[in-house]
Amino acid sequence: MESWPWETIIEPFRIKTVEPLGFTTRPQREKALKDAGFNVFHLPADKVLIDLLTDSGTSAMSxxxxxxxxxxxxxxxxxxxxxxxxxxxxxxxxxxxxxxxxxxxxxxxxxxxxxxxxxxxxxxxxxxxxxxxxxxxxxxxxxxxxxxxxxxxxxxxxxxxxxxxxxxxxxxxxxxxxxxxxxxxxxxxxxxxxxxxxxxxxxxxxxxxxxxxxxxxxxxxxxxxxxxxxxxxxxxxxxxxxxxxxxxxxxxxxxxxxxxxxxxxxxxxxxxxxxxxxxxxxxxxxxxxxxxxxxxxxxxxxxxxxxxxxxxxVLDEEYLQYRIRSVEYFGEGLRDAGVPIVEPPGGHGVYVDAKRFLPHIPAEAYPGQALVCELYLTGGVRAVEIGSLMFGRTEGGRFEPARMELVRLALPRRVYTQSHIDFVIEVFRDIARRKDSLRGLKLVEGFPHLNHFMARLEPAA
CATH class of the missing domain: 3.40.640.10 (Type I PLP-dependent aspartate aminotransferase-like (Major domain))
Incomplete structure (x- = not known):
């Protein structure tokens, strides 16, 4: 396979079928997030504009x-x-x-x-x-x-x-x-x-x-x-x-x-x-x-x-070159916007280091989830927390936070174009300018297994 000599990434496919996106207003998103208990797993998908919650089952078939x-x-x-x-x-x-x-x-x-x-x-x-x-x-x-x-x-x-x-x-x-x-x-x-x-x-x-x-x-x-x-x-x-x-x-x-x-x-x-x-x-x-x-x-x-x-x-190397380069492009854009990410960008998405991005929010106030919620409120972007909401534990009445506080932005395969990614980078750039004003969350209802799927939260006082 000849390496791609151009700066511009192009998708190695043409779009054959399209699906409309869910555009919403800020007040609509505020209500949807509150109704969801500040857990984006509970959001209706038609209230999400760019869905980076997971790359699992969200690919476009050929x-x-x-x-x-x-x-x-x-x-x-x-x-x-x-x-x-x-x-x-x-x-x-x-x-x-x-x-x-x-x-x-x-x-x-x-x-x-x-x-x-x-x-x-x-x-x-x-x-x-x-x-x-x-x-x-x-x-x-x-x-x-x-x-x-x-x-x-x-x-x-x-x-x-x-x-x-x-x-x-x-x-x-x-x-x-x-x-x-x-x-x-x-x-x-x-x-x-x-x-x-x-x-x-x-x-x-x-x-x-x-x-x-x-x-x-x-x-x-x-x-x-x-x-x-x-x-x-x-x-x-x-x-x-x-x-x-x-x-x-x-x-x-x-x-x-x-x-x-x-x-x-x-x-x-x-x-x-x-x-x-x-x-x-x-x-x-x-x-x-x-x-x-x-x-x-x-x-x-x-x-x-x-x-x-x-x-x-999936073993088509033109596809894989595009796939990995798209993730790298996303990571480069976030890095340039002043957002700390896990380096180097991996295979299926970009991970933001929320602990480093929001150092004023302690682990018990779920900095990753706070950033996830702000992403949705600002731009209708859905991501997932990989931190103390997902992996934290309470043992003997004492909260044990996860070692990491990450936000994963998983890219569905063959779904979004470069302009969609540029929009998400722009949303992050806006959040980065006012990151010190973000507040943490407190857990209202938790579960012993896979807590992040079912938990309900509210803004911390």
Missing amino acids: AEQWACVMRGDESYAGAKSFYVFEKAVRALTGYKEVIPVHQGRAAERILFSFMGGAGKTVLANAHFDTTRANVEASGAQAIDLPVPEAWDFQNPSPFKGDIDTRALEVAIREHGAKNVPMVILTVTNNALGGQPVSMRNIRDTAEICGQYRVPLMLDCARFAENAYLIKRRERGYASRPVGEIAREMFSYAQGAMMSAKKDALVNMGGFLALNDAAWAKRARQELILGEGFPTYGGLAGRDLEAIARGLEE
């Missing part, structure tokens, strides 16, 4: 994927569409056992239902919200072991998504290998800036896991973005096709969980892919209880067809 929808076989058992899906997942991952699910958290729930449990410890570079919740719901504990530079948000190190391999070996010895049912590498590392994991780190982690006979699993929702960043940033990979890099990533693990709503470019779906037939047998028993028959797993045949096509399209 004309070919829509053609696949029409080919969907909706037979209850043994549908042709399942075998198309199975072939695509096997070709990508190399794993023999392919289990469809309706989204990534279903794969997590199924896996931890028989691999988790009291006394177990799951180790990871960083568990994201639903992964941690499903580990803990099984009775196990989830421990994050990111590399130290992951916490230095201004450090431009290229692979801040890596797991700390020294800490990993110490943790396995401390807890006992028999009590560590698996190690998870989330690629890219969504909890800490969408940062990629290097191939060297995947390989070294696999070596440690093999030494202690602990299975290695990939949480691979953004595998293609991770593979492309390896191609861009890691020595020895510049000339290799992204698909080949992705297959090498998968080759070091015993299986993978995927929310297909990210890098499969679809609105719903996922899979659990394994090599262990005994694990797969137990997983399918759990699947039937909660998802459906093993050849559909809670998905329509049309969804299975669209996922199979998306797994092929």
Whole structure:
């Protein structure tokens, strides 16, 4: 693929179908946010102008994927569409056992239902919200072991998504290998800036896991973005096709969980892919209880067809060049506006360091959520907090804040153009001029698991 020699980013596609945006007035947004309990998850989508809440299930499908929808076989058992899906997942991952699910958290729930449990410890570079919740719901504990530079948000190190391999070996010895049912590498590392994991780190982690006979699993929702960043940033990979890099990533693990709503470019779906037939047998028993028959797993045949096509399209290097460069452009614009971000920009979005941007708001007043609310009030932009609302805990009546206070601006794939991003940068520029006037929030109603989805807040006094 020839590198793009021009300064202007162009989308490597033409727009074929359009959807109107939800323009609102400031008073309308004030009412909507108050009605939502200052939690943007509760906002009606038609009251949002630019929706950067998540890149999960918000992609635009291609004309070919829509053609696949029409080919969907909706037979209850043994549908042709399942075998198309199975072939695509096997070709990508190399794993023999392919289990469809309706989204990534279903794969997590199924896996931890028989691999988790009291006394177990799951180790990871960083568990994201639903992964941690499903580990803990099984009775196990989830421990994050990111590399130290992951916490230095201004450090431009290229692979801040890596797991700390020294800490990993110490943790396995401390807890006992028999009590560590698996190690998870989330690629890219969504909890800490969408940062990629290097191939060297995947390989070294696999070596440690093999030494202690602990299975290695990939949480691979953004595998293609991770593979492309390896191609861009890691020595020895510049000339290799992204698909080949992705297959090498998968080759070091015993299986993978995927929310297909990210890098499969679809609105719903996922899979659990394994090599262990005994694990797969137990997983399918759990699947039937909660998802459906093993050849559909809670998905329509049309969804299975669209996922199979998306797994092929996402490896198009012209698309990936545009995708990663768009995120970099967004990061550059925010940086120029005086907004501190997690450096370098990752694969699927830009993360604002709210703790640094709003130092006058303490962690217990949720600075990230305060910024999320101000983004919506000012410009109708919806983002998500990754901080003390999402990961903070109350133990024995004492509030323990998260180590980070971030705001993630996740870019849906093939949805927004450069002018949409320029508008969001302009909104941030306006907020930056008056950031010292922003107030924190207080929690009115909280929940023990996945608090950020259901919590209700109000402005702090």
